[in-house]
Amino acid sequence: xxxxxTIIYEKKNEVGYVTLNRPQALNAYNMQMRxxxxxxxxxxxDDPEVRVAILKGAGERAFCAGADxxxxxxxxxxxxxxxxxxxxxVWGLFLGIDKCLIAALHGYVLGSGIEMALCCDIRVxxxxxxxxxxxxxxxxxxxAGGSQTLPRVIGRGYALEMLLSGRWVKAEEACRLKLVxxxxxxxxxxxxxxxxASKIKAHSPVALSYAKQAINRGLDLSLExxxxxxxxxxxxxxxxxxxx
Ligand code: COA
Numbered sequence: 001x002x003x004x005x006t007i008i009y010e011k012k013n014e015v016g017y018v019t020l021n022r023p024q025a026l027n028a029y030n031m032q033m034r035x036x037x038x039x040x041x042x043x044x045x046d047d048p049e050v051r052v053a054i055l056k057g058a059g060e061r062a063f064c065a066g067a068d069x070x071x072x073x074x075x076x077x078x079x080x081x082x083x084x085x086x087x088x089x090v091w092g093l094f095l096g097i098d099k100c101l102i103a104a105l106h107g108y109v110l111g112s113g114i115e116m117a118l119c120c121d122i123r124v125x126x127x128x129x130x131x132x133x134x135x136x137x138x139x140x141x142x143x144a145g146g147s148q149t150l151p152r153v154i155g156r157g158y159a160l161e162m163l164l165s166g167r168w169v170k171a172e173e174a175c176r177l178k179l180v181x182x183x184x185x186x187x188x189x190x191x192x193x194x195x196x197a198s199k200i201k202a203h204s205p206v207a208l209s210y211a212k213q214a215i216n217r218g219l220d221l222s223l224e225x226x227x228x229x230x231x232x233x234x235x236x237x238x239x240x241x242x243x244x
Pocket of ligand 1: 025028065066068069108110112134138
């Protein structure tokens with residue numbers, strides 16, 4: 001797949017690299033990025049040559065500073081801008097990918113940026129990362145799944161604090177809150193996620209997709225139902241000829 005205007009997509013050694021590429025605007029998420037991300041995520045989902053994907057931001061300062069505020073300001077209203085954004089279900093696509101997605105987070109990780117990261121399975125941050133949900137300050141609420149994914153990852157109290165107060169969280173605190181799995185020096189960010197990606201891609205893609213389903217779907221069930229789900233998936237997996 002060729003490069004786009006707002007995203008660079010590369011494939012190397014069975015890893016898909018998605019780089020948000022608007023560094024002059026701190027990789028703010030605009031409509032073009034929405035459309036391009038939709039195509040790239042579709043390709044990752046369907047391409048058997050991609051076993052793991054890494055999502056990262058171009059430039060020194062940000063993974064993504066949230067929705068593009070210039071589009072918000074030129075749309076008839078922030079509501080209209082939001083509605084336009086829903087025309088493509090990028091977030092549903094993100095969450096429907098049965099491969100491992102790893103977010104490599106540096107600098108500003110705000111609004112849609114944190115929401116994209118929350119759609120990934122594993123989040124690794126560099127020491128300079130800062131996380132925030134600034135929507136309330138704009139009179140809106142998250143609309144890329146953040147009000148649902150954030151409490152599922154860090155719990156209700158901290159999610160409410162971040163959302164209602166708009167307080168930003170630095171990398172170390174984000175790690176304590178389990179918003180990110182680990183924090184590494186900036187220069188180690190990509191090598192760390194690449195190392196993780198190579199461990200993950202060494203496993204059977206079919207088993208990985210079942211394991212991911214067991215955890216993600218199970219978390220929305222009671223323990224008893226979750227264990228039943230695990231049993232069913234384990235049974236189906238045994239009948240998959242391509243499981244190893
Ligand atoms: N949408 C569009 N452009 C954005 C942007 C966004 N969300 N965030 C940053 N930019 C642009 C700035 O307009 C600026 O462009 P310019 O150089 O053409 O003027 C450039 O990125 C650099 O940002 P700047 O604000 O100058 O950097 P800073 O270090 O002073 O501040 C932030 C960084 C992240 C604190 C600040 O840019 C900010 O608050 N951004 C908006 C965050 C936000 O509310 N996101 C929406 C969530 S719903």
